[in-house]
Amino acid sequence: MAAAEAAGTIASTTTAAPRAASLNSLIRMSWWKVIVVFAALIGLWYLAAKHYADKGLPYLVPYPHDVFHAMFLDAGTRHDLLVSLWRSTEVALTGLALAIVIGVVWAVVMAQAKWVEQSLYPYAVILQCIPILALVPMIGALAGYEFKSRVIVTVMISLFPMVSNTLFGLQATDQGQRELFQLQGARAWTRLVKLQVPAALPNIFVGLRTAAGLSVVGAIVGDQFFQRGTPGLGVLIQVDASRLLGPELYAAILTASLLGVVVFLLFGLLGRLAIGRWYSFR
Amino acid sequence: MTVTVTAESAAPPTGVLLDFKNTEMTFPNGTVALRGVDLAVRRGEFVSVVGPSGCGKSTLLRIASGLETASDGVTTVNTDHIGYVFQDATLLPWRNVAKNVELLAELDGRTSRAVRAAKAAKAIELVGLKGFEKSLPRQLSGGMRMRVSLARSLTLDPELFLFDEPFGALDEITRERLNDELLRLFVEQGFAGLFITHSVSEAVYLSTKVVVMSGRPGNVVATFDVPFDMPRDPDIRFTPEFGELVGEVSHALREGHR
Numbered sequence: 160m161a162a163a164e165a166a167g168t169i170a171s172t173t174t175a176a177p178r179a180a181s182l183n184s185l186i187r188m189s190w191w192k193v194i195v196v197f198a199a200l201i202g203l204w205y206l207a208a209k210h211y212a213d214k215g216l217p218y219l220v221p222y223p224h225d226v227f228h229a230m231f232l233d234a235g236t237r238h239d240l241l242v243s244l245w246r247s248t249e250v251a252l253t254g255l256a257l258a259i260v261i262g263v264v265w266a267v268v269m270a271q272a273k274w275v276e277q278s279l280y281p282y283a284v285i286l287q288c289i290p291i292l293a294l295v296p297m298i299g300a301l302a303g304y305e306f307k308s309r310v311i312v313t314v315m316i317s318l319f320p321m322v323s324n325t326l327f328g329l330q331a332t333d334q335g336q337r338e339l340f341q342l343q344g345a346r347a348w349t350r351l352v353k354l355q356v357p358a359a360l361p362n363i364f365v366g367l368r369t370a371a372g373l374s375v376v377g378a379i380v381g382d383q384f385f386q387r388g389t390p391g392l393g394v395l396i397q398v399d400a401s402r403l404l405g406p407e408l409y410a411a412i413l414t415a416s417l418l419g420v421v422v423f424l425l426f427g428l429l430g431r432l433a434i435g436r437w438y439s440f441r
Numbered sequence: 442m443t444v445t446v447t448a449e450s451a452a453p454p455t456g457v458l459l460d461f462k463n464t465e466m467t468f469p470n471g472t473v474a475l476r477g478v479d480l481a482v483r484r485g486e487f488v489s490v491v492g493p494s495g496c497g498k499s500t501l502l503r504i505a506s507g508l509e510t511a512s513d514g515v516t517t518v519n520t521d522h523i524g525y526v527f528q529d530a531t532l533l534p535w536r537n538v539a540k541n542v543e544l545l546a547e548l549d550g551r552t553s554r555a556v557r558a559a560k561a562a563k564a565i566e567l568v569g570l571k572g573f574e575k576s577l578p579r580q581l582s583g584g585m586r587m588r589v590s591l592a593r594s595l596t597l598d599p600e601l602f603l604f605d606e607p608f609g610a611l612d613e614i615t616r617e618r619l620n621d622e623l624l625r626l627f628v629e630q631g632f633a634g635l636f637i638t639h640s641v642s643e644a645v646y647l648s649t650k651v652v653v654m655s656g657r658p659g660n661v662v663a664t665f666d667v668p669f670d671m672p673r674d675p676d677i678r679f680t681p682e683f684g685e686l687v688g689e690v691s692h693a694l695r696e697g698h699r
Contacts, residue, residue, distance in 0.1 A: 360535075
């Protein structure tokens with residue numbers, strides 16, 4: 160009797176590998192629409208490039224094929240790009256890793272009691288509101304003008320979404336589930352590890368995706384503030400701009416954008432792989 | 442004013458597992474949910490409580506389970522083997538059926554992993570979900586989720602089982618089927634039950650005793666002993682005696698609501 164009811168429902172639900180389904184939906188996205196827009200943008204780019212070339216300012220908007228050449232075919236530029244890309248990636252991922260750890264710990268501490276949250280949350284908001292530029296001289300003086308300071312800027316930029324999303328997730332735990340743990344006399348730590356953190360994972364991954372995108376912004380911006388040591392894409396962009404190297408500049412900008420997109424997609428995918436089995440991301 | 446909640450593992454000879462005496466509940470906002478409720482559940486009894494919405498039926502269960510403390514009266518709980526099934530199955534979506542069923546014993550920390558797994562397997566079989574151990578809650582129907590919730594509490598070997606409108610959100614057919622399963626478990630497992638419901642016929646079908654509560658503040662206005670033998674034949678629902686008793690309870694419910 161039970162089996163009949165059970166079998167009936169199980170057959171009507173799509174149970175076959177939800178993980179594979181979510182990957183497929185990503186692949187099956189109607190790419191042709193994206194490609195049509197892309198072609199239109201390239202067309203507009205050619206028009207703009209022609210306009211500036213005619214005015215005698217070709218370095219302001221170089222032709223797409225020149226940018227393509229600089230990016231992929233010119234060995235020297237390609238080498239510079241790859242080295243800078245790697246350094247920026249290092250800064251972004253180091254900053255992101257720190258932001259994840261600090262953000263999750265901060266949120267977990269705040270989730271313990273209302274008064275802790277009320278004491279600490281305003282600082283998360285303040286951190287978000289500080290114009291980073293205003294802190295540059297201070298960070299530079301304290302931490303130097305190299306890798307360390309670039310990471311600090313990255314952490315500051317990408318921390319807030321981690322804190323706020325994790326906190327929201329930890330606090331949104333279902334009341335009935337909390338009471339279940341309470342009835343069994345579960346300790347706060349057990350509740351945190353076995354209930355709140357797993358329940359918050361969907362929110363944590365949303366925060367992670369946003370923070371990942373911002374970490375690339377932080378790495379590029381940090382580069383432009385702190386140019387000593389082994390600077391990455393941010394410095395390359397500034398140097399190319401100052402030397403009026405149009406195609407090289409555009410290639411660097413495109414590389415930085417691609418890094419941002421790849422990191423964003425990667426962490427989105429990571430979320431799906433980690434919890435897509437039981438949670439459906441929109 | 443006396444408020445006591447006692448939990449002892451050995452029940453007194455009378456076999457009273459749960460006893461409310463003059464239980465009152467006033468919430469901090471001034472709402473009086475319960476007034477002078479007297480109600481006992483003994484071994485071998487399955488007591489259903491019916492009453493209008495907001496009459497404090499659920500509050501009664503929350504007091505029994507220890508989630509709330511009554512503002513007055515004496516509440517005695519003579520067992521620490523209490524099972525509970527709520528309106529919502531409250532399963533953890535990231536755990537499969539087997540892991541969900543193991544949860545309560547796991548939180549207790551008193552049973553070893555192997556014993557836990559064996560108990561869970563037995564409970565899953567009891568509720569008819571064998572073969573679905575690896576399924577996730579989102580792959581199950583509402584009725585199946587409730588079965589998992591039942592199985593989860595069965596691992597505690599409950600002497601007293603508290604039900605808060607567990608089948609209220611299910612369709613009629615699933616509900617009747619689960620009523621039959623619950624009766625079977627009651628007979629086989631020998632727990633006593635306190636069952637909150639909106640449905641008079643469900644209350645009469647499942648119970649050895651039906652308690653009718655008035656509207657807010659909740660108060661016991663009538664108690665009916667259900668004379669039908671256990672185990673019950675599902676067809677009993679279509680006999681004149683059954684219909685008559687349902688009518689009497691419904692009548693008392695309407696009177697108490699006035």
